[in-house]
Amino acid sequence: MNTLALLGRSAPKRVLPGFGLSLGITLLFVSLVLLLPLTSLVGQLAGVSLAEYWAIISEPRVVASYLVTIGAAAAASMVNALFGLLMAWVLVRYEFPGKRLLDALMDLPFALPTAVAGITLATLYSSSGWMGRLLAPLGIEVAYTWVGIALAMAFTSIPFVVRTVQPVLEDLPHEIDEAALTLGASDATAFRRVILPNLWPALVTGTGLAFVRSLGEFGAVIFIAGNMPYETEITSLMIFVKLQEYDYVGASAIASVVLAVSLALLLALNLWQGRFIRRLHGGKG
Amino acid sequence: MSIRLKNIAKTFGDNSALAPLDLDIGDGELVGLLGPSGSGKTTLLRIIAGLEQADRAPAGSIHFGDREVTNVHVRDRRIGFVFQHYALFRHMSVFDNVAFGLTAMPRRTRPSNGEIRARVHRLLEMVRLEAFADRYPAQLSGGQQQRVSLARALALQPDVLLLDEPFGALDAKVRQDLRRWLRHLHDELNFTSVFVTHDQEEALELSDRVVVMSNGRIEQIDEPDTLYRKPANRFVFEFLGDVNRLEGEVRDGELTCGAARLTVDLDEGREELLLRPHELRLIEAPTAHAHLPVCVTAVSPVGAEVRVELEADWLAEPWLATVRHADFERLAIRRGQHLFVEPRRWRRFSDERAARSTGRAVASS
Numbered sequence: 133m134n135t136l137a138l139l140g141r142s143a144p145k146r147v148l149p150g151f152g153l154s155l156g157i158t159l160l161f162v163s164l165v166l167l168l169p170l171t172s173l174v175g176q177l178a179g180v181s182l183a184e185y186w187a188i189i190s191e192p193r194v195v196a197s198y199l200v201t202i203g204a205a206a207a208a209s210m211v212n213a214l215f216g217l218l219m220a221w222v223l224v225r226y227e228f229p230g231k232r233l234l235d236a237l238m239d240l241p242f243a244l245p246t247a248v249a250g251i252t253l254a255t256l257y258s259s260s261g262w263m264g265r266l267l268a269p270l271g272i273e274v275a276y277t278w279v280g281i282a283l284a285m286a287f288t289s290i291p292f293v294v295r296t297v298q299p300v301l302e303d304l305p306h307e308i309d310e311a312a313l314t315l316g317a318s319d320a321t322a323f324r325r326v327i328l329p330n331l332w333p334a335l336v337t338g339t340g341l342a343f344v345r346s347l348g349e350f351g352a353v354i355f356i357a358g359n360m361p362y363e364t365e366i367t368s369l370m371i372f373v374k375l376q377e378y379d380y381v382g383a384s385a386i387a388s389v390v391l392a393v394s395l396a397l398l399l400a401l402n403l404w405q406g407r408f409i410r411r412l413h414g415g416k417g
Numbered sequence: 418m419s420i421r422l423k424n425i426a427k428t429f430g431d432n433s434a435l436a437p438l439d440l441d442i443g444d445g446e447l448v449g450l451l452g453p454s455g456s457g458k459t460t461l462l463r464i465i466a467g468l469e470q471a472d473r474a475p476a477g478s479i480h481f482g483d484r485e486v487t488n489v490h491v492r493d494r495r496i497g498f499v500f501q502h503y504a505l506f507r508h509m510s511v512f513d514n515v516a517f518g519l520t521a522m523p524r525r526t527r528p529s530n531g532e533i534r535a536r537v538h539r540l541l542e543m544v545r546l547e548a549f550a551d552r553y554p555a556q557l558s559g560g561q562q563q564r565v566s567l568a569r570a571l572a573l574q575p576d577v578l579l580l581d582e583p584f585g586a587l588d589a590k591v592r593q594d595l596r597r598w599l600r601h602l603h604d605e606l607n608f609t610s611v612f613v614t615h616d617q618e619e620a621l622e623l624s625d626r627v628v629v630m631s632n633g634r635i636e637q638i639d640e641p642d643t644l645y646r647k648p649a650n651r652f653v654f655e656f657l658g659d660v661n662r663l664e665g666e667v668r669d670g671e672l673t674c675g676a677a678r679l680t681v682d683l684d685e686g687r688e689e690l691l692l693r694p695h696e697l698r699l700i701e702a703p704t705a706h707a708h709l710p711v712c713v714t715a716v717s718p719v720g721a722e723v724r725v726e727l728e729a730d731w732l733a734e735p736w737l738a739t740v741r742h743a744d745f746e747r748l749a750i751r752r753g754q755h756l757f758v759e760p761r762r763w764r765r766f767s768d769e770r771a772a773r774s775t776g777r778a779v780a781s782s
Contacts, residue, residue: 305502305504307500307502307504308504308506310468310491310498310500310504311498311500311504311505311506311566311569312506312517312521313468313490313491313492314466314468314491314492314496314497314498314570315492315517315518315521315569315570315572315573316492316493316518316521316522316573317492317517317518317521318492318521321521325506325517325521326506329506329508330507330508
């Protein structure tokens with residue numbers, strides 16, 4: 133009787149073993165690799181008053197860099213959303229020779245050192261480069277302008293869109309579009325009303341990730357950006373400049389802004405996606 | 418609307434999925450395409466729907482009534498298609514799913530919102546799901562989802578309703594209900610329907626006529642009872658129910674196989690006889706015409722008849738016999754018991770395509 137009562141009071145036993153161990157290791161890893169550096173970043177700011185902090189992050193040159201970064205990142209992610217979706221579509225829905233190669237190529241921006249990408253793009257699009265020479269007569273300048281920044285950002289972040297949309301598209305049964313066609317829908321209607329809504333969460337998440345990645349991009353961008361104050365300076369560069377001047381507090385302050393924006397965006401994406409997925413799995417829409 | 422297929426063939430790469438075949442389906446008929454997997458039945462259904470193109474080489478044609486639809490796109494064929502796994506749009510409510518065909522129409526021909534609402538509610542009433550209009554597909558059971566998919570397919574009042582293994586993903590009880598209900602709906606609305614199934618019971622119970630297929634060919638087209646009573650060939654016979662085999666040497670009007678002997682009126686030589694489980698009688702002593710000693714290895718007294726599994730040295734694979742409960746009790750059948758079999762009837766298919774012959778046990782006591 134006594135033991136039964138004791139058993140009854142103890143916490144219900146989990147069927148899946150190893151919860152304590154696996155969560156413990158995970159938390160340790162997260163602390164060491166993620167939280168510790170972030171804490172030290174915030175720690176750097178401990179000695180700064182709020183007014184000083186505000187003065188650093190609202191310096192006109194820094195504010196200009198926010199605008200350049202956000203603008204270019206937004207443009208880059210919009211372009212990536214479009215082409216990433218197309219790319220995923222092509223990779224999933226069609227069979228063609230060289231498909232595996234193209235698939236592998238999609239990950240190249242992840243594997244390539246970003247500085248290599250930056251230098252390559254800068255050479256290609258400078259006024260004497262292959263592409264630059266072709267575009268110059270048309271009056272289009274890419275290198276050392278805002279367009280170049282967006283281009284470099286798009287290059288490094290396209291895998292985010294492709295790799296988040298691709299698996300969702302693969303799981304989407306063909307019968308869904310066949311059903312739409314048997315109901316008389318045109319191809320465009322079937323895509324817009326049946327396929328796209330299913331891809332929507334993945335597409336938004338992928339684009340969001342690409343945007344956040346672009347906000348922090350450094351290596352690929354600085355070589356092609358030209359880095360003219362107030363015009364083509366990105367926020368990451370401002371942090372780098374502060375560091376070179378041994379202004380650790382200034383660097384940390386600006387970095388904390390980037391961090392806060394990225395974190396807020398990622399959190400918002402996660403919450404939104406969770407709501408959408410609940411509906412597909414039977415929650416009240 | 419009648420469906421007329423002429424010379425329809427389909428090859429995938431080097432594999433022939435459908436040999437050139439003709440098929441006529443009458444107006445208002447409910448026809449089942451029955452066959453094992455890989456027999457080409459689903460391919461045939463998808464060709465009728467326009468989801469698959471028939472081969473161009475032997476130029477075939479498809480007519481719905483007087484309208485030739487061979488090269489008409491699936492969206493213009495005016496068909497309703499029901500998929501095995503429902504293929505509902507899971508991001509839309511039940512109402513929006515059923516309304517999809519109507520709301521996807523070009524603006525000129527689209528009915529007004531009020532009329533769409535009225536029509537969808539009528540359809541949902543018909544499939545008894547009025548209360549679920551605002552739910553999402555994931556909130557419904559399999560049977561309910563399949564009913565939604567039926568309502569969706571019927572929303573545009575198609576000429577032809579095509580169903581691909583419509584009940585295949587459902588459990589037995591729901592399947593029974595839906596089957597009866599579909600038959601009812603068909604009789605009420607009187608559209609022409611074709612459905613695919615690999616379940617012979619379903620095909621025989623539901624269809625006006627059954628098309629039995631194997632290896633991309635049509636083996637037989639007949640009404641269910643004709644099909645069962647007069648199978649055109651061995652494949653049809655074996656596919657439509659359980660079969661017991663007796664193989665042996667015929668000499669002087671008697672077939673022998675080890676200890677087994679059976680009087681038959683066949684020419685001398687090696688023969689194989691096929692027997693249905695309900696055509697076997699279990700008796701305690703051999704008769705003059707049948708000496709088939711067996712041993713009972715399993716008994717399953719569930720249902721209208723008792724299923725008895727029989728084994729013997731002379732049998733390559735066990736036999737199955739179904740006996741009435743009265744006989745079961747009279748003989749007190751239990752596992753390990755030794756009995757004799759007297760076939761009431763047997764069949765023989767001398768060759769795949771050749772004529773069949775049947776025999777009847779000479780004596781019956």
